[in-house]
Amino acid sequence: MKGRLSILRKIIFLFILVGYGITISEAYKPRNVTWDSYSLIIDGKREFIYSGSYYYWRLPAPTLWKDVFEKIRAAGFNTITMYFNWDYHSPRSNVYDFDGIRDVDRFLNLAEDLGFYLIARPGPYINSDNNAGGFPGWLISLPGTTRSTNPYYTASWMQWLSALDPYLYKHQITKGGNIIAVQVENEYSVGPLEPLYMEQLEAKYRLDGIDVPFSFNDAYPGDHWVQGPGHVQLYGIDAYPNGFNCTYPDIWGALPTYFEGDHHAFNPNEPEYLPEFQGGSTDYWGGPGFSKCTQMTNASFENVFYKNNLEQGASMFNIYVVYGGTSWGWLPYPGDYTSYDFGAAIAESRVLTEKYPQLKFLGYFLECMKPFRRTNHTEVPAASNSKVHVAMREDLETGTQFYFLRHKNASGFTLESTHISIIGDSKGNYSSVPQEKDTYILLNGRDSKIIVAFYHFGNQYLIYSTSEVLTHGRMGDSDVIVLYAGEGQYGETVLRTHGEPKVRTKDNITSHFNHSSSDLRLNYVHHGIQCVDVQVSARKERLKIYIVTTEIAASLWRGEVDDQLVLVYGPYLVRSIELNYGDLIIRGDVDKDTQVTIFTEVPFNLAQFNEEILKLSKTDCDGRTTSVRGPPKVSLPQLNNWKFQMGSPERFADFDDSRWLIADKYTTNSITPPITYPVLYADDYGFHFGDVWFRGHFIANGSEKGIKLDGVGGHRKGAFSAYSVWFNGEFLGSTYGNKTFDFPKASLRIGQDNVISMLLENLGHEKDYPNDNNEKRARGFIEASMVGYNATITWKIQGSCGGEHVPDPVRGILNNGGLYGERKGWYLPDYPDYDWEEVSLPYNFNQAAVAWFRTSFELNLPLDVDVPIGLLIQDDPSYRYNALIFINGWMLGHYINYLGPQHDFVLHNGILNPNGKNDVAIAVWGQDAVGGRLGNVSLHAYQVLRTEPRITEINYSPNYWQVLPRLEQLC
Numbered sequence: 001m002k003g004r005l006s007i008l009r010k011i012i013f014l015f016i017l018v019g020y021g022i023t024i025s026e027a028y029k030p031r032n033v034t035w036d037s038y039s040l041i042i043d044g045k046r047e048f049i050y051s052g053s054y055y056y057w058r059l060p061a062p063t064l065w066k067d068v069f070e071k072i073r074a075a076g077f078n079t080i081t082m083y084f085n086w087d088y089h090s091p092r093s094n095v096y097d098f099d100g101i102r103d104v105d106r107f108l109n110l111a112e113d114l115g116f117y118l119i120a121r122p123g124p125y126i127n128s129d130n131n132a133g134g135f136p137g138w139l140i141s142l143p144g145t146t147r148s149t150n151p152y153y154t155a156s157w158m159q160w161l162s163a164l165d166p167y168l169y170k171h172q173i174t175k176g177g178n179i180i181a182v183q184v185e186n187e188y189s190v191g192p193l194e195p196l197y198m199e200q201l202e203a204k205y206r207l208d209g210i211d212v213p214f215s216f217n218d219a220y221p222g223d224h225w226v227q228g229p230g231h232v233q234l235y236g237i238d239a240y241p242n243g244f245n246c247t248y249p250d251i252w253g254a255l256p257t258y259f260e261g262d263h264h265a266f267n268p269n270e271p272e273y274l275p276e277f278q279g280g281s282t283d284y285w286g287g288p289g290f291s292k293c294t295q296m297t298n299a300s301f302e303n304v305f306y307k308n309n310l311e312q313g314a315s316m317f318n319i320y321v322v323y324g325g326t327s328w329g330w331l332p333y334p335g336d337y338t339s340y341d342f343g344a345a346i347a348e349s350r351v352l353t354e355k356y357p358q359l360k361f362l363g364y365f366l367e368c369m370k371p372f373r374r375t376n377h378t379e380v381p382a383a384s385n386s387k388v389h390v391a392m393r394e395d396l397e398t399g400t401q402f403y404f405l406r407h408k409n410a411s412g413f414t415l416e417s418t419h420i421s422i423i424g425d426s427k428g429n430y431s432s433v434p435q436e437k438d439t440y441i442l443l444n445g446r447d448s449k450i451i452v453a454f455y456h457f458g459n460q461y462l463i464y465s466t467s468e469v470l471t472h473g474r475m476g477d478s479d480v481i482v483l484y485a486g487e488g489q490y491g492e493t494v495l496r497t498h499g500e501p502k503v504r505t506k507d508n509i510t511s512h513f514n515h516s517s518s519d520l521r522l523n524y525v526h527h528g529i530q531c532v533d534v535q536v537s538a539r540k541e542r543l544k545i546y547i548v549t550t551e552i553a554a555s556l557w558r559g560e561v562d563d564q565l566v567l568v569y570g571p572y573l574v575r576s577i578e579l580n581y582g583d584l585i586i587r588g589d590v591d592k593d594t595q596v597t598i599f600t601e602v603p604f605n606l607a608q609f610n611e612e613i614l615k616l617s618k619t620d621c622d623g624r625t626t627s628v629r630g631p632p633k634v635s636l637p638q639l640n641n642w643k644f645q646m647g648s649p650e651r652f653a654d655f656d657d658s659r660w661l662i663a664d665k666y667t668t669n670s671i672t673p674p675i676t677y678p679v680l681y682a683d684d685y686g687f688h689f690g691d692v693w694f695r696g697h698f699i700a701n702g703s704e705k706g707i708k709l710d711g712v713g714g715h716r717k718g719a720f721s722a723y724s725v726w727f728n729g730e731f732l733g734s735t736y737g738n739k740t741f742d743f744p745k746a747s748l749r750i751g752q753d754n755v756i757s758m759l760l761e762n763l764g765h766e767k768d769y770p771n772d773n774n775e776k777r778a779r780g781f782i783e784a785s786m787v788g789y790n791a792t793i794t795w796k797i798q799g800s801c802g803g804e805h806v807p808d809p810v811r812g813i814l815n816n817g818g819l820y821g822e823r824k825g826w827y828l829p830d831y832p833d834y835d836w837e838e839v840s841l842p843y844n845f846n847q848a849a850v851a852w853f854r855t856s857f858e859l860n861l862p863l864d865v866d867v868p869i870g871l872l873i874q875d876d877p878s879y880r881y882n883a884l885i886f887i888n889g890w891m892l893g894h895y896i897n898y899l900g901p902q903h904d905f906v907l908h909n910g911i912l913n914p915n916g917k918n919d920v921a922i923a924v925w926g927q928d929a930v931g932g933r934l935g936n937v938s939l940h941a942y943q944v945l946r947t948e949p950r951i952t953e954i955n956y957s958p959n960y961w962q963v964l965p966r967l968e969q970l971c
């Protein structure tokens with residue numbers, strides 16, 4: 001059914017393309033991928049691969065996928081590097097789901113419709129700060145080692161690739177799609193490495209018809225899989241120079257200067273590839289928070305470090321990540337919390353951060369600067385200022401040169417002014433640039449610049465510009481180039497013309513023509529938008545130069561219509577610019593009333609910003625301008641009318657656990673050896689995610705004094721997952737690791753059934769970065785020894801309802817653990833909570849126990865407004881409680897009040913209904929007698945944008961009444 005739909009979709013799309021004058025043979029035309037030491041060559045065309053990482057599984061609302069793709073595309077990226085997450089698709093062995101939020105076909109189609117190339121990374125191991133690095137829960141308890149040739153492991157990943165490969169197959173560029181490479185494994189660089197395993201993976205791909213090149217991301221410059229058995233075609237090195245602790249965001253790591261040397265040493269016949277370069281950082285429970293990570297990898301970092309990558313000749317460059325998203329449900333590995341904002345250029349809430357413009361500057365530059373796809377490093381004279389580093393790359397074919405400038409001490413904060421030498425031999429030599437007296441090139445703190453020289457574009461010849469090139473193109477019979485630098489900085493641009501040109505400008509731009517060299521030199525100071533027209537009277541060709549500031553460039557967007565450049569200044573975002581039946585349609589977003597100015601020579605009848613027809617009037621520099629209405633004020637409802645119910649009856653002796661599994665295993669495949677038996681590891685009983693209850697029954701003879709427990713739920717950096725213990729309903733304490741709990745004498749029931757109840761939260765399974773089966777560490781109790789008298793205990797265990805048999809496959813296995821309210825569907829929309837107690841927040845239930853809070857709210861947001869909404873929990877951190885936040889049944893937040901740092905949870909539209917009723921359920925686990933409470937809970941908007949009218953597609957997901965029969969059947 002799906003295959004047919006997708007064919008229909010393609011046919012419709014083809015008709016649309018034909019309408020736009022593109023022939024059928026061009027769309028979905030199979031293309032080939034080759035390469036040389038400089039770059040990839042796609043269908044004979046050199047390409048610079050400017051890529052960002054973005055994953056469907058961290059944005060569980062397909063309605064938003066396009067928004068993020070468009071934001072990435074608008075920054076000039078031409079490639080998406082995407083992980084496919086095995087864990088996300090497979091709740092149990094041989095079961096695979098590619099529907100709804102898991103519809104990879106839809107994600108790939110969207111990427112292709114926007115023209116992205118794709119680098120697919122299906123693992124099987126993907127790391128990605130993800131539960132078990134992307135291994136599914138059921139794999140945890142299989143025998144033997146993972147990431148090896150162990151036959152149990154082999155048979156398992158074969159299933160995954162057999163399920164996924166048909167999607168990859170048809171989306172390959174060689175089959176008319178856009179996948180240009182498939183990455184084999186992930187950082188398979190440490191621990192015991194088996195070439196046969198790599199060979200097996202590659203053989204499987206080839207068997208399944210994957211014929212694009214294989215790529216590999218080495219965790220460090222280790223020369224892995226470049227040659228020999230299991231080698232790939234495109235080798236690359238990952239680098240995170242600032243590391244993963246954002247506590248001191250102003251401290252930078254060393255600038256990596258080894259890429260080019262390693263490229264020459266390891267894989268000189270392939271392009272220089274950086275499969276993951278730092279685009280932010282992970283954060284951890286109790287960590288400094290993502291705003292610090294944004295700061296640590298801010299626009300200055302991007303400017304200095306990314307240009308350094310270009311300086312070293314990288315021509316395939318991926319930023320990990322450009323959009324992080326949300327590790328919703330039980331996706332994270334134990335170190336990470338729900339948000340995977342990562343401090344990326346596009347925030348988890350989809351808001352563009354201050355890091356975005358710098359990515360766009362690079363994207364625009366790389367898109368237009370064709371000679372940059374084939375450059376060699378060439379020695380050049382030092383800068384006049386000894387604190388300034390200058391290096392040069394040159395395209396030997398066209399003679400174009402790229403001078404890279406930065407502080408020698410890359411993290412230096414000082415203001416440095418300098419002159420440089422531009423040496424073009426027969427093309428011209430300029431020993432001190434800028435030439436104009438009393439002017440200089442400025443490096444403002446942590447800054448870097450690319451100065452382009454001897455560059456032919458259109459009919460023009462740019463000798464050099466000390467301003468940076470943003471973009472260029474054609475407008476009517478004129479070439480156009482846009483140059484930028486910081487406000488107040490000097491700029492000097494030299495062009496070689498055929499005879500003395502006429503220079504027309506209203507701005508403060510001076511010109512000097514040198515008759516012997518035919519160099520026209522323009523000097524100016526960057527301020528606002530300035531422009532100059534250069535025309536050689538004898539010839540028709542004209543050049544228009546827009547000289548702007550960095551701040552202006554941030555809001556200046558480019559588009560192309562009929563091979564003509566269109567520049568739009570002002571909006572928060574421009575998604576696309578198209579000519580539709582003679583009308584110029586600009587799709588974009590504004591965050592306030594915005595003066596929008598269009599620069600183009602394309603004739604059009606009328607211009608529209610989204611649906612709004614623009615009444616344009618002329619401005620300087622041949623622009624046409626008008627004001628576009630900003631978004632309306634939006635007010636969000638308060639969260640009131642809370643309903644409350646206690647939710648941990650498992651702690652009481654008389655609770656009926658007759659349907660629970662008996663823990664009766666005496667062997668385990670975990671790498672943690674048990675101290676006592678039976679094995680009390682949740683994974684061995686099919687419970688891989690979230691909270692797990694254990695109940696030990698024994699008939700007391702009176703000598704039992706207590707129990708010694710050692711529980712593991714995962715930890716990181718001193719933040720441990722807790723467990724709580726009750727004896728016959730009486731609370732004994734909450735702790736982590738090992739501890740002896742005394743039975744209160746009065747509670748012991750001699751000659752009768754006594755029950756020890758433990759609630760343990762599995763924070764997730766470790767990543768296997770070290771390749772030592774780290775993901776197979778125990779989640780449960782290593783030890784449960786009676787103290788006093790060794791009574792025989794019958795242990796029962798209950799995790800998520802149904803274990804690997806998921807009652808609600810739409811939300812899926814990662815959505816739920818085994819709290820009572822989860823097993824009974826209290827988290828689901830429309831649960832009948834009418835007999836629950838009414839409370840208002842903050843509310844103390846003053847018990848060490850689990851309790852549930854439910855409410856609902858209505859939203860009615862205008863269709864042309866995009867409001868990313870967050871839920872905020874605020875409380876005194878001295879209360880020790882955890883909370884799970886469910887929105888319309890989807891677990892969108894795991895909160896630990898005493899650790900943080902996350903208090904704010906993004907509620908993605910699509911899960912959230914912006915035009916209807918929304919149900920909130922919050923499960924609180926109070927770990928102290930006084931800890932049981934829930935603080936203030938409120939909604940807030942991250943941003944309000946006016947955008948094109950759109951209907952939010954709400955995830956189809958069942959309500960309580962629909963899931964109930966399965967819950968009743970399964971637990």
Ligand code: GAL
Nearest residue numbers: 126127128129186187276282
């Ligand atoms: C890399 C890994 C990625 C991601 C990244 C950032 O080592 O390949 O999957 O985890 O680190 O944390």
